[in-house]
Amino acid sequence: MMQIKLSGREDGAPKITVRDLVAGYCDESEQEGPVVGYGGKLNIRPAFQRNFVYGEKQRNLVIETVRHGFPLNVMYWAKIGNDQYEVIDGQQRTISICQYVGDITKAEIGEQGQYLSGEFSINWEGAPKKFSNLTRDQQNEFLDYELSIYICEGTPNEKITWFNVINIAGLEQTPQEIRNANYTGKWLMDAKRFFSKTGGPAIELGKNLVTGEANRQKILETALRWISHDYDNSHKGIEEYMADHQNTENADEIRGYYRNVVDWANKVFPNQTSVRVQLMKGLEWGRFYNQHKDESLNSETLEKRIIELIDDDEVENKRGIYEYVLTGDERTLSLRTFDEKTKIKKYNEQKGICVAKNAVCGNAHFEYGEMEADHIKPWRLGGKTDYANCQMLCKDDNRIKSGK
Ligand SMILES: [Zn+2]
Incomplete structure (x- = not known):
C-alpha cells in the first residue's frame, strides 16, 4: 500500500529540522562515494542521480529562504528501509543547506559557543557570513528551521502513479x-x-x-x-x-x-550535411522506423523530393519534410495559408457568394466569418497561395472539396 506522509504533520512521519538534516553530513562524491545526511540515514545522492550542481545564485537563495524562515518548496524522500531514505526530489536544496551549515555533530566550538563549520558565505545584512560567523543564537534559529518533506513508501509502480498524479512542477529531476x-x-x-x-x-x-x-x-x-x-x-x-x-x-x-533505427535512417536519408541535420535532428525517427521499415524506399527518389520541398516557398515547416516524404501527409508541412487581406478582397469580389462547383449550399450568400479560403488548384498540383488561386467557399463545400 502506497503511503505518503508529510514530515512532522502526520503519524509516524518525523519532524525534520535543518539540525536533523545536517547531522552526519558527509560528501564523498569526489571519491565516487556516497553523499549522506540525516544521521547517516539519508542517501542524498543515490546512484541514479546525476552530478548536477546548483549555481551560486540558486544556492544562496535557498540559504536566504531558510534564514528568513520563509517556506521552501516541499521535498520528496522515498523510504527504502527501516528508517532509511533516499532523496527523490530536493537534492540540490539539501546539499545547499548541508554545505552552508556543515556537520555540526563533528564541528569544533568557537569562543562564543558557536559551531565552526560550513563551507561558504552568503550576504547577511550587508556582510558576507559563513555559518561559523553567526552568533550561536543566529545559528540556533537557522538549525531549528523545519523542513517540509513528503516521505513516500510503496512499490515502484505506486510511486510512478503518484508522481504522475501530482505532476510536480519545478522538479529538479x-x-x-x-x-x-x-x-x-x-x-x-x-x-x-x-x-x-x-x-x-x-x-x-x-x-x-x-x-x-x-x-x-x-x-x-x-x-x-x-x-x-x-x-x-x-x-x-x-x-x-x-x-x-x-x-x-x-x-x-x-x-x-x-542501432537499427539509426542505421535505417542513415540508409534511407544518407544526405546529412549540416543544413540537413538542422532539419533531421530531433525528429521521431523511431516512429518513422516502426511504421516504414518494411517498405522498399528509394533514397535517391526521396532525396529529389526533399530538394524540391526545401525550395518550395509554400512549405513553411521544412522539418516536416522527412515525415511527409514517408507518409504523404500534407499536415506535417504547414503549407502556406491565405492572409486576411486576400480573403476579404476575394470575398468582396464574390459578393459573399460561395462559388463551389456542384455546391451543396446551392451557391448561397454567406457572411464573411462563415466562409473559408480555398486553393482553386491544390498545392500538390502546383497551386500557389496567391490571389489568382484563391476562392471563398462556405465551410460545408470547403470540407467536401478538401476531402475532410
Ligand atoms: Zn457552398
Missing part, C-alpha cells in the same frame, strides 16, 4: 530520472552505459538524429518511447517496458533496436 529511480537494476545499469553518458555511444551514433542531454536521460527516454510505441507521450509504454525489463540481465534489446 526530469521525468525519466524519476522513472530510473523507480526501476533500478541490472537492465538500467547496462542501458545507462550506452544511453546516458555525454559523448557516449548512443549520442555518438545518433548525433545527426537525436537531441537532448544524455546525462539528463533524454536519449534513454527517447529510445524507450520509440521501442514501446509511446507516441502520445502518456509514458505508459515506457513504464511498462521498464517494469518488464527491470530485472533483465542486460539492455541488449533496446541497444540493438536503437
Whole structure:
C-alpha cells in the first residue's frame, strides 16, 4: 500500500529540522562515494542521480529562504528501509543547506559557543557570513528551521502513479530520472552505459538524429518511447517496458533496436550535411522506423523530393519534410495559408457568394466569418497561395472539396 506522509504533520512521519538534516553530513562524491545526511540515514545522492550542481545564485537563495524562515518548496524522500531514505526530489536544496551549515555533530566550538563549520558565505545584512560567523543564537534559529518533506513508501509502480498524479512542477529531476529511480537494476545499469553518458555511444551514433542531454536521460527516454510505441507521450509504454525489463540481465534489446533505427535512417536519408541535420535532428525517427521499415524506399527518389520541398516557398515547416516524404501527409508541412487581406478582397469580389462547383449550399450568400479560403488548384498540383488561386467557399463545400 502506497503511503505518503508529510514530515512532522502526520503519524509516524518525523519532524525534520535543518539540525536533523545536517547531522552526519558527509560528501564523498569526489571519491565516487556516497553523499549522506540525516544521521547517516539519508542517501542524498543515490546512484541514479546525476552530478548536477546548483549555481551560486540558486544556492544562496535557498540559504536566504531558510534564514528568513520563509517556506521552501516541499521535498520528496522515498523510504527504502527501516528508517532509511533516499532523496527523490530536493537534492540540490539539501546539499545547499548541508554545505552552508556543515556537520555540526563533528564541528569544533568557537569562543562564543558557536559551531565552526560550513563551507561558504552568503550576504547577511550587508556582510558576507559563513555559518561559523553567526552568533550561536543566529545559528540556533537557522538549525531549528523545519523542513517540509513528503516521505513516500510503496512499490515502484505506486510511486510512478503518484508522481504522475501530482505532476510536480519545478522538479529538479526530469521525468525519466524519476522513472530510473523507480526501476533500478541490472537492465538500467547496462542501458545507462550506452544511453546516458555525454559523448557516449548512443549520442555518438545518433548525433545527426537525436537531441537532448544524455546525462539528463533524454536519449534513454527517447529510445524507450520509440521501442514501446509511446507516441502520445502518456509514458505508459515506457513504464511498462521498464517494469518488464527491470530485472533483465542486460539492455541488449533496446541497444540493438536503437542501432537499427539509426542505421535505417542513415540508409534511407544518407544526405546529412549540416543544413540537413538542422532539419533531421530531433525528429521521431523511431516512429518513422516502426511504421516504414518494411517498405522498399528509394533514397535517391526521396532525396529529389526533399530538394524540391526545401525550395518550395509554400512549405513553411521544412522539418516536416522527412515525415511527409514517408507518409504523404500534407499536415506535417504547414503549407502556406491565405492572409486576411486576400480573403476579404476575394470575398468582396464574390459578393459573399460561395462559388463551389456542384455546391451543396446551392451557391448561397454567406457572411464573411462563415466562409473559408480555398486553393482553386491544390498545392500538390502546383497551386500557389496567391490571389489568382484563391476562392471563398462556405465551410460545408470547403470540407467536401478538401476531402475532410
Ligand atoms: Zn457552398
